[in-house]
Amino acid sequence: MPDWFIGELRKVFDKSSVLTDTDIEPRYYHDLAGQPVDKPRAVVRPRTTEQVSAFLRLCHRERVPVATQGGMTGLVRGALPNSSEIVLSMERMNAVEEVDTLAGTAVAQAGAPLQKIHEKVEQEGYMFPIDLGARGSCTIGGNISTNAGGNRVIRYGMTRDLILGLEVVTADGIVLQGLRKHIKNNTGIDLKQLFIGSEGILGVVTRAALRIFPAPAERQVALCAVPSFPQVTSFLRMARKHLGGELTAFELMWNEYYRLTVERVKGVIGPLPTHYPFYVLVEASGDHVDRIHADQEKLLEAAIVENLIVDATLSNTNASAEAMWRIRDSSGELARTFRYAARISFDVSLAIDRMDEYTRAIGASIKTIDTSAFLIVFGHVGDGNLHLDVHHENTPTKGEDLERLVYQITGDFDGSISAEHGIGILKRPYLKISRTQEEIETMRMLKRAFDPNHILNPGRIFTM
Amino acid sequence: MPDWFIGELRKVFDKSSVLTDTDIEPRYYHDLAGQPVDKPRAVVRPRTTEQVSAFLRLCHRERVPVATQGGMTGLVRGALPNSSEIVLSMERMNAVEEVDTLAGTAVAQAGAPLQKIHEKVEQEGYMFPIDLGARGSCTIGGNISTNAGGNRVIRYGMTRDLILGLEVVTADGIVLQGLRKHIKNNTGIDLKQLFIGSEGILGVVTRAALRIFPAPAERQVALCAVPSFPQVTSFLRMARKHLGGELTAFELMWNEYYRLTVERVKGVIGPLPTHYPFYVLVEASGDHVDRIHADQEKLLEAAIVENLIVDATLSNTNASAEAMWRIRDSSGELARTFRYAARISFDVSLAIDRMDEYTRAIGASIKTIDTSAFLIVFGHVGDGNLHLDVHHENTPTKGEDLERLVYQITGDFDGSISAEHGIGILKRPYLKISRTQEEIETMRMLKRAFDPNHILNPGRIFTM
Structure with a gap:
């Protein structure tokens, strides 16, 4: 990043929109366990889509990498910056702009917390079905970027199934204005699908049109x-x-x-x-x-x-x-009652009829590495999705070995290494268990096409 | 196309797989009204994914354009060939390969007729919810390529919502093996979404994993x-x-x-x-x-x-x-009781509370062009989707004027020009009513990335 770049940002944005040095609060670069990562070069907090566009245009031109942040509740270290990146925080684009009960739609800015959307919609006797433990902090932009699942997928589907339209800013600052509310709209390639679940590497979601439903009595x-x-x-x-x-x-x-x-x-x-x-x-x-x-x-x-x-x-x-x-x-909260460093979390999909055999196989195999290791398992079994926490209190240095072992068994069971959490940085080494080489190459091709200077969340999901 | 190309195809495929000249039956180049279009240079009918791959690799190398065909029941002239194209008919890849009631999944080849899938699944007490009038002829590959809707979208969603995984052959013959059956699988960019509803311009779907449901009593x-x-x-x-x-x-x-x-x-x-x-x-x-x-x-x-x-x-x-x-x-059948040349079909999405005003506006405005023109309207109102047929028996030459008028009004009502039929060739001039210039340019960018030689269904949806 050229030295004058921050100065250039300050010309475009007001003082409170560009934070540097001691103005950068810890929450922008601390992980869920409260541990700091590298401090970013700056934090930019736009108020409008036009500001997101202006910011990205500059970053694209100068090849400055960007880490986009929502509620920082992700579990795969995707939103944690490194020291060469500027954080793009969506926290000030947090409005729920519209709730239309006749049409069954709501419009929210990307930084709107999920719970805020729930509350606004519930005031009208409606519900937005995506719900997860992090509801108070996570944002709809983060939910979209990770295609969040949660507790009611069995009835209402994943986030992808509940998005009618998206407004997205691409890496070079172009605004794709796709904030439409049609349930059925077969007019060419459905571009919004590319930005759902792709963890912010192809564009920045700024606004979403959501499906809402009458709240059950x-x-x-x-x-x-x-x-x-x-x-x-x-x-x-x-x-x-x-x-x-x-x-x-x-x-x-x-x-x-x-x-x-x-x-x-x-x-x-x-x-x-x-x-x-x-x-x-x-x-x-x-x-x-x-x-x-x-x-x-x-x-x-x-x-x-x-x-x-x-x-x-x-x-x-x-x-x-x-x-x-x-x-x-x-x-x-249960996880936080154990030592962070001696715990590995997994979020897998597999055939329901093989889940029992799978968890037994993992429970037995982890003991070959740490005889006192144990499993805590729970999940959305109706959707074929399990969460597993491996605890290895006595062998905190064996994390990687245990991780490799679990993912290998997951592959043997034709499982997916991520049902709903995404890949981020944490699961990147294991992506090839769930995607073929040809698929990963196709993802790289898309990355090159949408973000030729590799500025958006670089290194997340895969390296270039 | 070089002269030796058909000879090259005959080396790779057996005699019944490559049809030319008088061996090409009318069904490969006749529209729904029974009118012939240009006869294609050849019809290729692969039996396996490997054959689709070998065929496309050749076409890609020699820049030979391909028109992929399913059941030929599309309503936007997307599958009709022109004289420079080779037809890729999926009719011999028509097996329903697997029905798994425990997992709630079925696997079918792209050329399997929808009704055949219904029957196979019903034998096990299950249902596949996509259903439309053309069920006896249309294929699941065509349903996927057009993201078909139909009669039960209100409960089960569009085809997109019922696809768990796809096997796809790209323009250069690479097989993207994504035939997975997980309901939840957030492992990077969800590539299959690109091939659903994009009318075959980015790849050829060869197999699909479908969601099925217990048939209601x-x-x-x-x-x-x-x-x-x-x-x-x-x-x-x-x-x-x-x-x-x-x-x-x-x-x-x-x-x-x-x-x-x-x-x-x-x-x-x-x-x-x-x-x-x-x-x-x-x-x-x-x-x-x-x-x-x-x-x-x-x-x-x-x-x-x-x-x-x-x-x-x-x-x-x-x-x-x-x-x-x-x-x-x-x-x-109702449409076929009228003169084909004096009828225009529309398939639009718009806000339910504006449908009455919309149909009245169209009913009145068409009479400014043809005083005896009339409308036949029906549709999936719960999904915000109407089908309109404009009949102009006394002014058969005014079709384009009427079409322009209806789409203009559709745009004025913030409607979509295609809810479920797609764009194909027929609606291409009007795509800009439903998509912004930036969106259409992004679609072109995707086309260039996936099909640099423009061989797959060229000219469908947009021109390059």
Whole structure:
């Protein structure tokens, strides 16, 4: 970066929009564990799409690398800058600009926190279905760039399925104005798809048109204890059959997850004993309150009769439903009760009928490296997605060996190395397990076409 | 194309795979009205992905243009060849290779007819939700290349939403092996999205992994007469509220569509009188037979009480449900009862609350060109998608003027010029109404990157 570059930025932006040196607060360059990474050269905080465009045009011309930041809740180190990069923070483009209940659409700026969108939409009796534990901090721009999943994919799909249109600024500052609200719009190549889930390497999302849905009058949650994995899959099939379109979550927790969360996370109360092998959280939603209750009760009765579940509790108030969700949503807090350096997180997709065998294989193999290593497993089993945390307290230096081992087994099971977290920097060495060489070369070709000077999140997903 | 090129093809493929001259049957170069276009130089009919790859490698090297063909049911002249092109027919890659009910996936070759996929999946008690009038002829490869919509988008989404993975051959013969079955797979740029809905200009789809769903035990259809458009939108809201996830179709027919179909299409019987302004076909599906019936009846009762509908009939057998669907599915047959040359078809998306004003504006404006011109309108109103046929029997030479007029009004209403049919050759002059210049230039950039010699469906969507 030429020395005069920051001066040039200051000419274009006001003082509060360009931070350098001691004005750069720690949150722009600290990871989730609170550890600092390299301090960026500057932090630029645009207020408008035109400012994003002006900034990128300059960076493109001078080949200055940029790290775009949303809520900094990503899990693959994609938004952490290095010392040669300028941070593009979207935090001041955080408005929810429009909620249209007749059309079933909302428009938000990229930096709008997910929870803010939830609240604005809920005021109108509607819902935006993407929901995840980081809802208070994560932004819709980050959700789009990583194609976030979360708890209700089983009913509403991933972020990709809920985006109607995007406004995007490309690396050279061109604004692709695609903020359209049509559900059906087959007019040539669907460019917005390129910017969803590509982790900011092809362009910067500045605005999004989202699909919203009438909020259901009732959400009822059941927490069920299941004695074995085959019974989990049978129970999932039964829940789909009984609840149909009312089934809005089917979340699985292995014993260790449930037990340790109840034991270690402050404020979490477990309504069931902690000795069962598996725990399933089933959510049913809909407008017929009585029917939702009756359907859930019938499901639980049938599951008990067929010995699929051995214990269960049903929410009878919003507070009790929230308390059950709290268990499932505490994965981050549970992780933070362990030493950061002796823990590796995985987020994999694989065939549901192989999940049991897969987790057993991993549980056994990690012990060949660290005899006291153990697994904490939970996930969105209905979507074929598991989260695994490998804890290796006694061998903190063996992280890479364990990581390689788990990804190798994931490949052997035809799994994907990232279901919803993305690749970023952290999973880049393993991308070839989930993508062929030809696919990775095609991604590089796209990168060259969209960002010939390699300024947008360079080195994320793959190197050039 | 060099003279020796056909000879080269014959060396690589057996005799039945390369057709020339009189061996080329009319179906490869006749449009939907039965009119011939230019005869292609040859028709190549590969049996395997490797053969598609070998063929494209040759064409790429020698810069020979290719027109890829599925079931030839497209409505925008995208698959019709010209005399310099070789037809790549996918008709011999038509196997449904796998149906996995546990995973909820099916794998089909691109040339598999949609109906064949339906039948194979139904044998296992499952369904593939994409459904359209052309089901008997159209292929899944064509459905993917055009991102087909159809009758159940309101519940299951477009083709894009139902594709888990694709195997694609690029212009230079490289096979992108992305036939994966994960619902969640955030591992870099989601390349398959580029080949869905891009009408074959970036690559040739050879195989697809599809999402399938348990077939509902019951599908009940109601046909309802509605006195005005505002009542249609209120009825739609009520249907969504009452039926929730059970609502699998909400199809609207304007009076002219219903009346003329009943009067002119052989074998169609209208269960309601033909004088009502609007007719809505509502389908509810689910596993609880009694509940589906009770919910539909309650919906109709409530709609009658609130004066949203003035007449209705409910299917009590599969045959009566099929008879009602037959009315909605007869748009092609209805069109063929009129002179082809004096009819223009439109497929637009726009805000639901502006549809009434829009159709009135078009109905009035076409009369400024042809005083006896009239409109036939129907569509997937729940998805914001209308089909309009403009008939101008007395001014067959005014087609272009009328077309320009309708698209101009569509632009004025912020509509999309293609909801589900695509652009092809036919709508190319109007693409700029629905896409900005920057978007079209970005599409051109992608075309150059993926197909530098411009051999794949050249001139479709845009020119280079």
